[in-house]
Amino acid sequence: MPSEFDLIRRHFDRAATHCDLAVGDDAALMRPSPGMQLAVSTDMLVAGTHFFADADPALLGWKTLAVNVSDIAAMGALPRWALLAIALPAADEAWIAAFAGGLFDCARAYAVDLVGGDTTRGPLNMTVTIIGEVPAGQAITRDGGRAGDDLWVSGQPGQAALGLAALQGEASLNDEGRRRCLDALHRPQPRVALGLALRGVASAMLDVSDGLLGDLGHILERSHVGAIVDIAALPLAPLLATGAAATTARRCLLSGGDDYELLFSAPPARREVIQEMARRLALPLHRIGSLTGDTGVLLLRESDGTLHPGAAAGYDHFG
Numbered sequence: 598m599p600s601e602f603d604l605i606r607r608h609f610d611r612a613a614t615h616c617d618l619a620v621g622d623d624a625a626l627m628r629p630s631p632g633m634q635l636a637v638s639t640d641m642l643v644a645g646t647h648f649f650a651d652a653d654p655a656l657l658g659w660k661t662l663a664v665n666v667s668d669i670a671a672m673g674a675l676p677r678w679a680l681l682a683i684a685l686p687a688a689d690e691a692w693i694a695a696f697a698g699g700l701f702d703c704a705r706a707y708a709v710d711l712v713g714g715d716t717t718r719g720p721l722n723m724t725v726t727i728i729g730e731v732p733a734g735q736a737i738t739r740d741g742g743r744a745g746d747d748l749w750v751s752g753q754p755g756q757a758a759l760g761l762a763a764l765q766g767e768a769s770l771n772d773e774g775r776r777r778c779l780d781a782l783h784r785p786q787p788r789v790a791l792g793l794a795l796r797g798v799a800s801a802m803l804d805v806s807d808g809l810l811g812d813l814g815h816i817l818e819r820s821h822v823g824a825i826v827d828i829a830a831l832p833l834a835p836l837l838a839t840g841a842a843a844t845t846a847r848r849c850l851l852s853g854g855d856d857y858e859l860l861f862s863a864p865p866a867r868r869e870v871i872q873e874m875a876r877r878l879a880l881p882l883h884r885i886g887s888l889t890g891d892t893g894v895l896l897l898r899e900s901d902g903t904l905h906p907g908a909a910a911g912y913d914h915f916g
C-alpha cells in the first residue's frame with residue numbers, strides 16, 4: 598500500500614516553472630509580479646454531484662483544473678498557480694496516475710504551476726484553489742454593466758448540457774454534433790486569451806458555469822440593470838427548430854451548465870474591436886442581446902419578435 602507521501606511524490610510533484618518553492622514543504626512560495634493584483638478562486642468537484650464516480654479519471658483531472666482556470670479567465674486575469682486538495686476512497690494508483698495526467702495536461706496548456714495541496718482518504722472529491730494575476734484595478738468584475746451595453750457570449754453555450762442530455766438519452770445528435778458536445782462537456786477550454794483581450798473593453802463579465810440565463814442573472818444583480826436576450830441570436834438557435842428535441846435544446850441553451858464560455862457586456866462602440874478580437878483568437882463571439890435600465894428584469898425576445906419574461910434559473914445545488 599503506497600503511503601500518502603508516496604502518492605504525492607509520484608503523482609503530484611512536478612517541476613514548477615514560475616514559483617520559488619512548490620510541492621514538498623509546509624507551504625509554497627510564489628512571487629507576485631510587481632503592480633499585479635492576485636485573483637484567487639476555489640471550486641470543488643464532488644462525485645455524484647458534479648460527475649459520475651466511474652468517470653474517466655484523465656478527463657476528470659482536466660476538468661478539475663479547467664473549471665478553476667475559467668474563473669480566473671472570467672476576471673480578465675492570467676492563471677499562474679494552483680493547489681489541489683483531494684479526498685480518495687482508496688489508493689488506486691492507476692486511477693490517480695490517470696487523474697494527475699489529465700490535470701497536468703491542463704496545467705501545461707494554461708501554464709499553471711501546481712504548487713501544493715492536501716491528500717486524504719475520504720469520499721471522492723477534488724478542490725482546486727487557483728491564483729492568477731491581473732494589473733491592479735483592471736480586473737473585469739460582474740458589476741460594471743450599464744444600460745445600453747451589448748451582451749456577448751463566446752463559443753457555443755449549451756453544448757456541454759446537450760452532451761450530458763445525449764449521454765442520458767434525452768437528446769439525439771448526429772455523430773459530429775455528439776462528438777463536439779461530449780468534448781465540450783468533458784474537456785472545457787477556459788477562455789483565458791479572450792479574458793485578457795477583453796480588459797478595458799468589457800464592462801462586466803463572468804464565466805457560464807451554471808447556465809446562460811442563471812449566470813446572466815448575476816450580472817443583472819451586481820450591475821443593477823436588466824437585459825433582453827435575443828433567442829434567434831444564440832449560437833445554437835438552429836437547434837430550437839428541430840421538432841421533438843426542441844424542448845431539450847431550449848433547456849440546454851438557456852439553462853444548461855458546464856460550458857465555461859465567457860458572458861460579457863460592452864458598449865456598442867466596441868463592436869468592431871470585439872469582432873476583430875474574435876477573428877484574431879479564432880473564437881466565435883456572438884452578440885446575443887443588450888442590457889437595459891429595467892433593474893433585475895430579464896426578457897427573452899423570441900424569433901417572432903414577441904417579448905416575455907425569462908426565468909433566470911440556472912443550476913442551484915440547494916434549489
Ligand code: ADP
Binds near residue numbers: 609610624680
Ligand atoms: P502538511 O502535513 O504540512 O499538511 P502534507 O504532508 O499534507 O503537508 O503535504 C506535503 C506536501 O505535499 C505539501 O507541500 C503539500 O502542499 C503537498 N501536497 C499534498 N497533497 C498534494 C496534492 N494532491 N497535490 C499537490 N501537492 C500536494
Ligand code: MG
Binds near residue numbers: 714715
Ligand atoms: Mg496536509
